[in-house]
Amino acid sequence: ATQAQVDSLTAQLAAARADRAAAAVMVVSQQDLIERHIVRAPFAGVVIAKNAQVGEILSPASAGGGFTRTGVATLVDMESLEIEVDVNEGQIGRVTPGQRVEARLDAYPDWRIPAHVEAIIPTADRSRATIQVRVAFDERDDRILPDMAARVIFVE
Numbered sequence: 778a779t780q781a782q783v784d785s786l787t788a789q790l791a792a793a794r795a796d797r798a799a800a801a802v803m804v805v806s807q808q809d810l811i812e813r814h815i816v817r818a819p820f821a822g823v824v825i826a827k828n829a830q831v832g833e834i835l836s837p838a839s840a841g842g843g844f845t846r847t848g849v850a851t852l853v854d855m856e857s858l859e860i861e862v863d864v865n866e867g868q869i870g871r872v873t874p875g876q877r878v879e880a881r882l883d884a885y886p887d888w889r890i891p892a893h894v895e896a897i898i899p900t901a902d903r904s905r906a907t908i909q910v911r912v913a914f915d916e917r918d919d920r921i922l923p924d925m926a927a928r929v930i931f932v933e
């Protein structure tokens with residue numbers, strides 16, 4: 778009877794160890810599931826638009842239609858805001874990378890913001906006869922927000 782009780786307890790111990798191992802595998806599986814549902818941004822920034830709603834299907838790549846979203850939110854790096862300017866192709870020869878620029882936001886017309894030409898995009902818009910130029914601010918200010926209207930003066 779004692780031997781039977783030892784065998785029974787040994788079997789219960791083996792079953793408990795197997796249950797523990799199965800639970801450990803289940804924990805790892807659930808941690809992986811949680812990990813796959815965490816949304817991470819490629820850089821620190823501010824969310825300016827929520828593009829997906831609860832229950833929508835998300836995909837990391839374009840699905841080609843349907844109700845699949847390719848992004849959860851629009852994120853802006855507030856430290857690297859730039860102005861995109863369309864320059865007439867007849868005037869583009871007067872613009873050079875690094876050139877000083879004076880920017881004025883429509884919201885603050887008396888504020889002259891020092892900036893410079895960051896890049897000249899090497900493609901022309903044939904329909905508008907313009908070339909896009911990226912202008913970077915020389916100093917960061919909290920009054921400068923994404924999608925604000927601005928005017929620039931290229932300093933020669």
